[in-house]
Amino acid sequence: MKQMEKAIGYLKEGWALPKSATHRGKETFFKLACSFKEIAPLDKVINPSKIPGDLLEFWHLCDGATLFADNEYGQWGLEIWGSREAIKKTETAYYERPKEFNNGDLIIGRFIGDSDLLVIRCDKQKKDYGSILIALPIDQRKDWPVVATDFAAFLEMYSHYEGDKYWE
Numbered sequence: 267m268k269q270m271e272k273a274i275g276y277l278k279e280g281w282a283l284p285k286s287a288t289h290r291g292k293e294t295f296f297k298l299a300c301s302f303k304e305i306a307p308l309d310k311v312i313n314p315s316k317i318p319g320d321l322l323e324f325w326h327l328c329d330g331a332t333l334f335a336d337n338e339y340g341q342w343g344l345e346i347w348g349s350r351e352a353i354k355k356t357e358t359a360y361y362e363r364p365k366e367f368n369n370g371d372l373i374i375g376r377f378i379g380d381s382d383l384l385v386i387r388c389d390k391q392k393k394d395y396g397s398i399l400i401a402l403p404i405d406q407r408k409d410w411p412v413v414a415t416d417f418a419a420f421l422e423m424y425s426h427y428e429g430d431k432y433w434e
Contacts, residue, residue, distance in 0.1 A: 269323075269418055270320060270323040270324050270327060273418070273421050273422060274302065274324075274327055274328065274331075277300040277302075277331075277333065277425060278300065278302065281298065281299055281334065282299065282301070284297035284298060284299040285297055285299070286298070287334060287428035287429055287430070288428055289427070289428065289430040290430065294342075296336040296338060296339055296342060297336070297338065298335060298336055298342065298343065298428070298429055299334075299337060300331065300334060300335070301331065301332050301335070302327075302328040302330075303328055303330045303331065304328070304329060305329055306329035306348055306350070308322075308325060308349045312352075312353065316370075316388045316389075317372070318386060318416060318417060320396070320416055321374065321386055321417045324346075324417065324421075325348060325349055328348075329348035330345070330346050330347045330348040330351065331345075331346045332378075333345075333346065333424065333425075334424075334428060334429020335378060336378070341378065341379035342378060342379055342429065343378040343379070344376075344378065344384065344424065344429065345375050345376050345377075345378060346374055346375040346384065347373075347374055347375055352372055355373045355383075356372050356373045359371075359373050359383065365407075366401070366406065366407045367385075367407075368389075369389060370387055370389025370392065370395075371385050371388070371399075372385065372386050372387075372388045374386050374417075377400075377431075380403075381402075381403035382400050382401065382402055382403065383401040384400065384420075385399040385400070385401050385410075386398055387399070394412070396415065396416040396417070398412070398413050398414040398415075398417060398420040399412050399413065400413055411433045413433040
């Protein structure tokens with residue numbers, strides 16, 4: 267729990283108020299900020315034994331977050347959903363793109379200003395359990411980048427790069 271508490275604490279303290287970030291050596295024109303939703307109970311549909319521990323820790327500390335959001339123009343940032351919203355969005359994606367999403371995929375967020383989705387692998391039988399992918403709106407699954415081995419690593423990297431899409 268300490269690692270996730272530390273990561274969230276860093277974002278709350280350092281990014282609660284909008285400020286410029288540095289993306290690829292240049293200061294952003296727009297100001298970015300992070301905010302967190304109050305804790306809510308996990309959705310009853312969620313099977314905690316299948317969810318990677320770092321995501322469960324995150325959900326025990328908050329019911330989602332908006333990270334490095336451009337609140338003035340609404341063109342940048344990442345919205346990470348709580349368990350209820352993640353279930354709804356995952357069900358919709360499975361229906362809309364059944365050939366792209368696999369059993370064990372859980373969509374936990376979306377990037378503001380585009381249609382990229384944040385996906386975590388929740389199939390304990392697979393080697394990629396816990397890994398984070400970016401589901402691209404028109405690309406096939408084979409072209410989706412794997413951006414971290416787990417949610418904690420993703421959150422750390424995304425914070426380090428101040429909300430820049432470091433995998434692009």
